[in-house]
Amino acid sequence: MAVSEPLDQLGLILSPHTPPHVPDILLCKIDCYKIVTVVAAVDSKVTPVSARHLSRWLYLLARYVNGARPIRSPAVYRPITVTGGSVLVRHLHEIDTEEIPYDSPDRLRPGCYALFVSNDNQYPHLFGRIGRPAAAFADTAKAWKAEMKCVPEDLVKQARERDKGLCCFTGRPSELVAWVIYPALAPVVSLPQCGVHHVDNVLTISPLLLQAYYENLITVDPQDQYRIVAFKKLADISLLERLSSPPSSGRFWHSSLCWTLATRFDGPSKKKAERLTDDLLEGDECPPSEKDTVLGREALRAVHWRRWDDIQDRREIRGTIK
Structure with missing residues (x-):
């Protein structure tokens, strides 16, 4: 799983396909409904990172907004896989059993990761910030x-x-x-x-x-x-x-x-993405100004997934009735 391009124009978006020239290490957060959103993305070919790097950056980010919570034992990173969802978010598919200590200096392999308490699929750490600055x-x-x-x-x-x-x-x-x-x-x-x-x-x-x-x-x-x-x-x-x-x-x-x-870190606001997706679901055409943008392509992909899921649900209902 990876990020659609270009990140510098929109933010961080999970996508089912990985172009070779975009970030390949994704740090994600998972909520209680198993919804996955990207916290950060790094291209390991440009800037190699370890769990120690990510942990210290998260701490700096938390301290920057006066909500410092140092990441310490028994915190671990685990590889995760995701499946389809809507614009800017995806659904959790699986959590790997591999545990990478939060302070490991070893270079992370390409993939999606989330931060957990050891032996528990959650970790109460502050991600992102309130009142994020402008994108540039x-x-x-x-x-x-x-x-x-x-x-x-x-x-x-x-x-x-x-x-x-x-x-x-x-x-x-x-x-x-x-x-x-x-x-x-x-x-x-x-x-x-x-x-x-x-x-x-x-x-x-x-x-x-x-x-x-x-x-x-x-x-x-x-x-x-x-x-x-x-x-x-x-x-x-x-x-x-x-x-x-x-x-x-x-x-x-x-x-x-x-x-x-x-x-x-922590991506852009979802309001514009959700509004475009809703318009497409209601049958509106994608505006020409958005059609060839990352957001437009991502919205079209999300609508396709939504309609595909609806078709599968109807088939399952018909099969149950039979």
């Missing part, structure tokens, strides 16, 4: 777009000296210097706005990567020796394993990581 830096407010480029000249000079004129993500020459957390976002991520004008809050970055960075497709994990974390393969761009110029303080990168996790 650039979408938060149009007024902030201009601020991306307005790095003071003194910080630009310091960044170029520190980074030696090389992109921190690729190690290749670049003259572009941008914010790690730009000032308008500071109050949202609990940083004092007066303290963001610091060389640790700017980086040298390739122009080809700037949009991807502000769309939360790449970030840095300061607690993992500044490992670069990518949520999508970026065409024709080779990333370093770690940030080439670590700052003197990782506080800005920490805030950037937490913000990225909050926007990349």
Whole structure:
């Protein structure tokens, strides 16, 4: 099971087929009705992850919304399989007996996983957040777009000296210097706005990567020796394993990581998806503007499943009557 594409445009959607270029490790949550929703998705070919990585990221996400619940023993991850459902959700088909300790450093194999208490098919951990931020830096407010480029000249000079004129993500020459957390976002991520004008809050970055960075497709994990974390393969761009110029303080990168996790984990609102599905079930045509989008294709697939289930139910009823 896997995710339909492209994740950066819509969020995280379970799909019955796996295109080869999308995330192949899915972290899911299961409710009491055995409904499965995706919490996070990572492409193991782009950024290998372990249970330890996921556990620490979940803790950071929980702490970010003042609901910290450390994941500790006897928590385990188990592989799961899912079957059809509606847009953005699926039904639990099976829970594997294999248990992967929450702090295992071993690389996770491709597949769907859920977090449980050992020997019990549930785990009471906070997933997601209330009042999630916008899907991307650039979408938060149009007024902030201009601020991306307005790095003071003194910080630009310091960044170029520190980074030696090389992109921190690729190690290749670049003259572009941008914010790690730009000032308008500071109050949202609990940083004092007066303290963001610091060389640790700017980086040298390739122009080809700037949009991807502000769309939360790449970030840095300061607690993992500044490992670069990518949520999508970026065409024709080779990333370093770690940030080439670590700052003197990782506080800005920490805030950037937490913000990225909050926007990349727990998927989008289901309202638009459910409304489109209901319209299709009532016989309406899929709007041309939605027909070739991920959401439109997913809605059409969900409607097909719903109608197929109805046909099977009617056949079973006729068979019972006979």
